[in-house]
Amino acid sequence: MSEQINQVRIAELVKKYDQAGPRYTSYPTAPEWSDQYAPDDYMEALKVASNSPGEPLSFYLHIPFCRKRCWFCGCTTMVVTTPDAIDRYLDRVELEVAMVADRLGGRKKVSQFHWGGGTPSFLTDAQTIRAFELFTRKFEILGDAEVSIELDPRTTTRECVKLLKKLGFNRLSMGVQDFMHDVQEAIGRHQDSAMTISLYEICRTEGFESINFDLIYGLPKQSLAGFGETLDRTIGLRPDRVALFSYAHLPQRQPNQRSIDPAALPSAQLKSELFGLARQRFLDNGYVQIGMDHFVLFDDELALAASHGKLRRNFMGYTVNAAKDWLGIGMSSISYVSDNFAQNKSEIDGYSAAIDIGHFATYRGQRLSKDDLIRQYAIMEIMCNFRLDFAEADRRFGIDTRNYLKSELIELLPLMADGLLVEIDGGLEVTPIGRLFVRNIAVTFDTYLKKVADGKARAQFSRTI
Numbered sequence: 001m002s003e004q005i006n007q008v009r010i011a012e013l014v015k016k017y018d019q020a021g022p023r024y025t026s027y028p029t030a031p032e033w034s035d036q037y038a039p040d041d042y043m044e045a046l047k048v049a050s051n052s053p054g055e056p057l058s059f060y061l062h063i064p065f066c067r068k069r070c071w072f073c074g075c076t077t078m079v080v081t082t083p084d085a086i087d088r089y090l091d092r093v094e095l096e097v098a099m100v101a102d103r104l105g106g107r108k109k110v111s112q113f114h115w116g117g118g119t120p121s122f123l124t125d126a127q128t129i130r131a132f133e134l135f136t137r138k139f140e141i142l143g144d145a146e147v148s149i150e151l152d153p154r155t156t157t158r159e160c161v162k163l164l165k166k167l168g169f170n171r172l173s174m175g176v177q178d179f180m181h182d183v184q185e186a187i188g189r190h191q192d193s194a195m196t197i198s199l200y201e202i203c204r205t206e207g208f209e210s211i212n213f214d215l216i217y218g219l220p221k222q223s224l225a226g227f228g229e230t231l232d233r234t235i236g237l238r239p240d241r242v243a244l245f246s247y248a249h250l251p252q253r254q255p256n257q258r259s260i261d262p263a264a265l266p267s268a269q270l271k272s273e274l275f276g277l278a279r280q281r282f283l284d285n286g287y288v289q290i291g292m293d294h295f296v297l298f299d300d301e302l303a304l305a306a307s308h309g310k311l312r313r314n315f316m317g318y319t320v321n322a323a324k325d326w327l328g329i330g331m332s333s334i335s336y337v338s339d340n341f342a343q344n345k346s347e348i349d350g351y352s353a354a355i356d357i358g359h360f361a362t363y364r365g366q367r368l369s370k371d372d373l374i375r376q377y378a379i380m381e382i383m384c385n386f387r388l389d390f391a392e393a394d395r396r397f398g399i400d401t402r403n404y405l406k407s408e409l410i411e412l413l414p415l416m417a418d419g420l421l422v423e424i425d426g427g428l429e430v431t432p433i434g435r436l437f438v439r440n441i442a443v444t445f446d447t448y449l450k451k452v453a454d455g456k457a458r459a460q461f462s463r464t465i
């Protein structure tokens, strides 16, 4: 399989396929979930989950606090200046963890525990210990579990890294975005290279063997030369994993993004060239592409899982350890339990008020139908493993997949003619060039987007390229 992709051909395809569409961190996508889904529905899903006591769980803890809001950020976060607000939030987290543990009965084992935000490393040492221990009093983190946290190089100290190691964290993710000063100016996030390099070296000397960098392409002021420098510095440090996210400029939904000058944003063509540059640079330097937008060292367990078609993806990213059920704790967190999506309220007051009276803070969700599960499987296989094996889908769902998805297979013919995917013996396979357009392929299986006029339904999503 040639990894060299013809840039002229890509330019033609970008023109044709650059449109709004979901990133498919879930299917059905969150805007489709019902606001009629209530805390009682979530409790029922937890009750069903309690019937599998030996099955491990994945947990996500949302820490929604930052020192200052970056202009590009799309996360659910709030600025705080004193630790008191965080203490009060942890009071609610403690109650919510206890409520979940009660409903899950004897189901205690955890194979994945991730802290995201916001800025989890913004907590004081005492708060970090408290948040960890309130969880381990109720659940048992397995010896081979992934225990990960997102770090902000501007606020993380050596003492914090030592504490994380002592508590049992084994994977760190650092927000880098771009090393170039002019880009940082344009996104309202000043992070001197020395800070990033220093934290990286501290993490290595303190014994962390798995470090991820988050980079973003499509930011204002990015150029091929400047981004090339960011890539060189990244590759020089050699993080084990790099998440290369596409910047989604949605100022109508993210008011903080209105501070960004739209005239400084790269065109769709330049954006795809930035991705193409990064992809080639990583592939030339010992990294393997994982899913749509991640690169990992060739011997990383994600690379091995991908080569065996065993990669999984959830709201925490790509993983090999994802449990079937994952629980989100904290405001705005999303759970997937017993084939139900359930999301907590996204405002601190609403979240706190519900938890304070002993109720879950669920405000929307969805119980998946069999059709949802079939399409979820097809979309996740395409997004993670770049293929869809009909025989495996037949076995899982007791259907004739080729027949079940026959109208989608007809819709895919023009994409096949453009070389984005091919029919292989017993399934579909995304081609190397098709990996750049994998969201356009996945959207074919999404029935919800077809129910209303295409443009209207898609307008709420970011561009696919």
Ligand code: SF4
Residues within 6 Å of the ligand: 065, 066, 067, 068, 069, 070, 073, 074, 075, 077, 117, 118, 119, 152, 175
């Ligand atoms: S990018 Fe990170 S530090 Fe900046 S506002 Fe978002 S969550 Fe906070």
